[in-house]
Amino acid sequence: MTISPLTERLFNFSAGPAALPVSVLEQVRDDLLLLPGAGVSVLEISHRSPAFLEILEATKSCLRSLLDIPENYQLFFLQGGSRLQFSMAPMNLYRSADASADYVLTGAWGNKALEQARKVGKTHVVWDAAETSYDRIPSEEALEFSADAEYVHITSNETIHGVQLPATPPNTEAPVVCDCSSDILSRPIPIDQYGLIYACSQKNAGPAGVTMVIIRDDLLERSDANLPGYLNYREHAEANSLYNTPPTFAIYVMGLVARWLQDEVGGLANMEARNREKAALVYDVLDESHDFFRGHAQPNCRSLMNATFRLPTAECEAEFLKSAAAQGLTDLKGHRSVGGIRASIYNAMPREGVAALCSFMRDFRDRHAS
Ligand SMILES: Cc1ncc(COP(=O)(O)O)c(C=O)c1O
Structure with missing residues (x-):
């Protein structure tokens, strides 16, 4: 079979930005010129307009229902990709200058997260599969967490090495922080067993440009008021994702993807x-x-x-x-x-x-x- 790339859709196995559901793309095409009820394109509406606020609420509510997010967790949307979360998580969660966090390394992305945390404070590598080129995950017994860790960081799916952790996180006293960038929305996860989950959208949740953050209420108390505003989780939670102009189009598409998951996939x-x-x-x-x-x-x-x-x-x-x-x-x-x-x-x-x-x-x- 030889196909013409200009007339037929290819099967795109990109690691991200990745394929989107065709029905979502069709809806985007239809709304691009005229968003029903708004009289203009979805690209042209203010983030404070009723039309966008409706999109924002519908997107949040659909994601909360799909992921079964408990009431004592906040969900908000940021920019800066998951890479910014590599820094924001330690900046917000470390409570003192000599605090430390545990990192479990099952691939390249966990290493990149660790690299940024090291700039913020002390870290401890609990487990590292570098010797076997990141082809495996640890058993529960292999994980000896520090008694005083501020949190334990894991990467649920290592996109580069193709290694995935179970949906249930390791058992630890410290809150689990999870980079869920490449498997969010691909399976149910017990959110109440995590402290913080972050995930960029461009694999399973929508186009590039928006990052989902799900955080337990009590952890928001850790965000120091002296942090620069954009880098403060509490500011974003309180501002309902409108601290600054959010990526409106990406949020709108993410909402369509969530609705596709709910209505078409079930x-x-x-x-x-x-x-x-x-x-x-x-x-x-x-x-x-x-x-x-x-x-x-x-x-x-x-x-x-x-x-x-x-x-x-x-x-x-x-x-x-x-x-x-x-x-x-x-x-x-x-x-x-x-x-x-x-x-x-x-x-x-x-x-x-x-x-x-x-x-x-x-x-x-x-x-x-x-
Ligand atoms: C597991 C994981 N974490 C983090 C990232 C970085 O995401 P971003 O480019 O949105 O910062 C990626 C991107 O591929 C990823 O796969």
């Missing part, structure tokens, strides 16, 4: 079932082709969102990417820091896209395996 348990089915299709190909495709993550922590694997040689990988693109299967290149192949199969990637990838993989293997 909630996060259904979404997880779909994601498990899609991921199993890819991992089945890896498992039946050990000599040709080498999966990176150990089977017990394979990501449902990003399947990472290698082929026998770099030349073979380059040929794989070229042939895949010619068949309309794009953005399969692994992250520049690790190489190989990465198939990102977030919520909006349809089963037929994954099936097309698997059929291509089998065909490619049969043509290239010696």
Whole structure:
């Protein structure tokens, strides 16, 4: 099959910004010229207008219901991506100059979060899978948390290495802070077992430009009034995401994605079932082709969102990417820091896209395996 990229939608396996549900894109197209009731484009309305305030409330309420966010947690939207949260979390949660936080490192993003926390205060690495190139997750027994940690930081899904933690966080006295950037909304999570969750939107929740923060009320008390305003969680919670002009368009699209999850998918348990089915299709190909495709993550922590694997040689990988693109299967290149192949199969990637990838993989293997 050769497809014309200009006339047909490709199956886009990008790690983010990633594929969006087609029905959401259609709605965006329709509202772009004239948002019903507003008389102008959704891009042209004030963040304080009734039309936008309605969008903001509807988006929050749909996300609260989908994620089952308890009443004693605030949900607000920021800019600056998850990278800003790497700094904001320690800036807001450390309560004294000699405080320290625990970090569990299961991949590249946890390391980047740690790097920023080190600029704010003391840190302690509880567990680090660097020696095995981040192909595994710790057992509960392997985690010995510090008695006085301000929080424990984890990364639920390591987008680059393709390693995912269970939805239930490790058992610890300290609040768990979780970077959920690449698996938020892909499965139900017990929010009440976390202290703070942050997630940029450009994988599962919408276009780039907005970051979701979910924080337990008591942790907001830690935000020092002397922090610069934009960097203070309490300011954002009190201002209902309107401390400054928020990314209105990104919030609007995120609201449509949330509604798609609720009305068309039927909630996060259904979404997880779909994601498990899609991921199993890819991992089945890896498992039946050990000599040709080498999966990176150990089977017990394979990501449902990003399947990472290698082929026998770099030349073979380059040929794989070229042939895949010619068949309309794009953005399969692994992250520049690790190489190989990465198939990102977030919520909006349809089963037929994954099936097309698997059929291509089998065909490619049969043509290239010696
Ligand atoms: C797990 C994880 N954390 C953080 C980030 C950084 O997000 P942003 O680019 O929005 O700052 C990413 C981006 O890919 C990610 O996958």
